[in-house]
Amino acid sequence: MQSPEKWTNDEEIKIFQEYLRIPTVHPDIDYTACVEFLKLQAGNLDLPVDVIHPVLPSKPVVIMKWLGKSPELPSIILNSHMDVVPVFAENWTHDPFGADIDAEGRIYARGTQDMKSVGCQYLAAIRALKSSGYQPKRTVYLTFVPDEETGGDMGMAEFVKGDYFRAMNVGFSLDEGIASEDDFYPVFYAERTLWHLRLKFNGTSGHGSLLHNKTAGEKFQFVLEKLMMFRETQVQLLAKNSSLDIGDVTTLNLTQLGGGIQSNVVPPVLEAIFDIRIAITQDVDELERKIRAWGEEAGGGLELDFILKCPHVETKVDGSNPYWLAFKQGLDELGLKTHLRVFAGATDSYYVRQLGIPALGFSPINNTPVLLHNHDEYLHADTYLHGIQVYKKLIPAVADS
CATH class of the missing domain: 3.40.630.10 (Zn peptidases)
Structure with missing residues (x-):
């Protein structure tokens, strides 16, 4: 020592x-x-x-x-x-x-x-x-x-x-x-596209003792199941391909819930907020269309409120970027082993x-x-x-x- x-x-x-x-x-x-x-x-x-x-x-x-x-x-x-x-x-x-x-x-x-x-x-x-x-x-x-x-x-x-x-x-x-736990040094050229998305579910309100149709709770359950199924596809992508990093898949997490006034009143509106970090290989417009379509399948009345909707940006890591070429040459001359990565966070x-x-x-x-x-x-x-x-x-x- x-x-x-x-x-x-x-x-x-x-x-x-x-x-x-x-x-x-x-x-x-x-x-x-x-x-x-x-x-x-x-x-x-x-x-x-x-x-x-x-x-x-x-x-x-x-x-x-x-x-x-x-x-x-x-x-x-x-x-x-x-x-x-x-x-x-x-x-x-x-x-x-x-x-x-x-x-x-x-x-x-x-x-x-x-x-x-x-x-x-x-x-x-x-x-x-x-x-x-x-x-x-x-x-x-x-x-x-x-x-x-x-x-x-x-x-x-x-x-x-x-x-x-x-x-x-x-x-x-x-x-x-970010640090690396092995011999490699990650180099980050992009970040996933960040959404903070509030979903507002509008439905039938009334007394809690009745079985109303198309309640906000039913719609929420339907869309949540679809979102969690999509989330599971990303979990499986990561599990089945060891070359992928967390920054290479889309993460989706329910972070906040809100709604209701008291325990015996079916609320007219429920809100759910999701943190979604979209992989650069995912078509963001297609994902938004999917969510809107799930809302229609659930019975309509779904509003998408983007608290944060960042555009996709990335840095070219090829011959068109002279700064990248110079940076990479420096890494190579030092003999450092590197991985190109998409940053998981921001x-x-x-x-x-x-x-x-x-x-x-x-x-x-x-x-x-x-x-x-x-x-x-x-x-x-x-x-x-x-x-x-x-x-x-x-x-x-x-x-x-």
């Missing part, structure tokens, strides 16, 4: 620990200490830094600029989010914001995987590159955004709509991926892709349990330090493309 001093004396590990100890945790985050930390890092790197507030003064976006030799070219952004999800400290074996290193070299803290590691690795890689005298051809921006974990509405979603972002002339974005890359800007999700974490949003989230110090070396290769690869 090694001594933790091997890692605790490393300057890059110390900076990472300092970042992890800033509790930018939901709800009601105060980003002040985080912004000050990042401004200090920018100063140490001799990079100009701006702090803007696209939505509210309490929702800052921190932007560092590394000027390129050809600043007229489209720029590169290295994006990360500052916020982390809540913790249940009683279920942790270490202080969730202590950034303790155990004797095995595991750093325990909320944000080690999601995604303060990536933001800090960008900084460390740039520190090493600058010290070697390297200057990128394209201008490189480091953006640190708020509130990704609550959907990005108060962060990246508004940031990309503003004049500041437009003036950055972004050509390519790099953002978070990240800020979605808002960038919506603008037609190619974006990839990548976190240099392999042979590690996937612990984002989990208790005892950790990252091994050696994995963190290796990730810095990975970005030392990948950042110039895309910046000089």
Whole structure:
């Protein structure tokens, strides 16, 4: 067993620990200490830094600029989010914001995987590159955004709509991926199409002692059975094909139910909300038609209310995308084994892709349990330090493309 001093004396590990100890945790985050930390890092790197507030003064976006030799070219952004999800400290074996290193070299803290590691690795890689005298051809921006974990509405979603972002002339974005439990590193080029769908079932109302026809409850049962049968087809797809990942199938989950006034009154309306993440191979229009048709089969009176209906976007990972070619070449030269994947959840890359800007999700974490949003989230110090070396290769690869 090694001594933790091997890692605790490393300057890059110390900076990472300092970042992890800033509790930018939901709800009601105060980003002040985080912004000050990042401004200090920018100063140490001799990079100009701006702090803007696209939505509210309490929702800052921190932007560092590394000027390129050809600043007229489209720029590169290295994006990360500052916020982390809540913790249940009683279920942790270490202080969730202590950034303790155990004797095995595991750093325990909320944000080690999601995604303060990536933001800090960008900084460390740039520190090493600058010290070697390297200057990128394209201008490189480091953006640190708020509130990704609550959907990005108060962060990246508004940031990309503003004049500041437009003036950055972004050509390519790099953002978070997810850890891998084997030797491979997943690279994410798309996300599933997200629907938050409210189904409103209108039916016959009346006294609870009678057998009314076409009640909202009957219609709900009929459509729910159809939806669950569709869901089971996706479960079977995943079970029968080991090459598929959760991001390759459509997930459908009932998340909320509502309706009724009292126990002896049959309600005129019942509502059910579903979280649906649609695989990029699924025809979204066909799926909507199916749901509407099931409502008609159930007796009519079904209303579809899309709380959220995101359009499909993806980044091309072929010869038409020079940034992808440069990124892939960097991975190959490092000898990293990779899988192209569709992200199962949602990240800020979605808002960038919506603008037609190619974006990839990548976190240099392999042979590690996937612990984002989990208790005892950790990252091994050696994995963190290796990730810095990975970005030392990948950042110039895309910046000089």
